[in-house]
Every structure is written in C-alpha cells, then in structure tokens.
Amino acid sequence: MGEKLIRYSPWLIHFNTGACNGCDIEVLAALTPFFDPERMGVKLAPNPRHADIMVVTGAVTKKAASRLKRLYEQMPSPKYVIAVGACAISGGVFAGSYSTVSGADKVVPVDMYVPGCPPKPEAILDGIVKLLLKVGRGG
Numbered sequence: 001m002g003e004k005l006i007r008y009s010p011w012l013i014h015f016n017t018g019a020c021n022g023c024d025i026e027v028l029a030a031l032t033p034f035f036d037p038e039r040m041g042v043k044l045a046p047n048p049r050h051a052d053i054m055v056v057t058g059a060v061t062k063k064a065a066s067r068l069k070r071l072y073e074q075m076p077s078p079k080y081v082i083a084v085g086a087c088a089i090s091g092g093v094f095a096g097s098y099s100t101v102s103g104a105d106k107v108v109p110v111d112m113y114v115p116g117c118p119p120k121p122e123a124i125l126d127g128i129v130k131l132l133l134k135v136g137r138g139g
C-alpha cells in the first residue's frame, strides 16, 4: 500500500518460445475484460517497438532463442521481461533437453518470474503488478 507504480501504461508483447499453449491460454485470459488489465493501463502492443514488457511463455527452444533476443533488442528502453510458467523460467519438463536452452534468462534479462504449469491469470497479473511496483521503486 502506498507504493509507487510505474508512471506510464505498460504495453505488452507476448512471445511463445515453445509453449504447449497452456501458459498462452492463461496469458490471453489475463488480458480479457473479465480480468480487466486495462484498469492498470496494461494492454497488448502492436509490435515490439511499442512494447515496455515482454511476456515469455514456454521452454525456449534453440530455434526460438535468436528470435527472442531479436524481439528484445527491438523494444525501446526501459524494457522488462516476465517469464510466465515453469518452462519459461527453467525449461520445465524440457530442462536439459537437446533442443532447449533451459530458461528465458539464458537469452534475455528476466525481471519477474511467475511460476506455475500453467499459472492462473490472477498470478500473471500479480506478476505484472509486482514488476510495476519494483520498477516504480527504482528496483
């Protein structure tokens, strides 16, 4: 309470780096009017050049890793990354496999982790709010 939120409305891009679609469905649910993220100014950006936060879902496959890095580089600073779900955090059940890099933070800096397989929409929104509070405090 009384903590300072980031001052602008953060726009998101969502990148599936190899998810089973479980986490993606929850991210999409979190963005619906039912959960109403626009009350916090949170909405999808049309492209990475307009985005403040990248939401990553899925085990990062070696094929997707270069795309993930490229998308991140296209975002203007300041920019933040949220890893949603066990796969994006550590590779999940695919950790250590020949085709993955076992976590988005092996490719781009991750500022917030939302655990679960998949996490609920409420947990994803909670992760976004915690990131905004962290950023608002200059953390």
Ligand code: SF4
Pocket (backbone or CB within 6 Å): 018, 019, 020, 021, 022, 023, 024, 057, 058, 059, 084, 085, 086, 087, 088, 092, 116, 117, 118
């Ligand atoms: S964390 Fe679970 S739900 Fe999400 S992409 Fe991985 S296996 Fe699918």
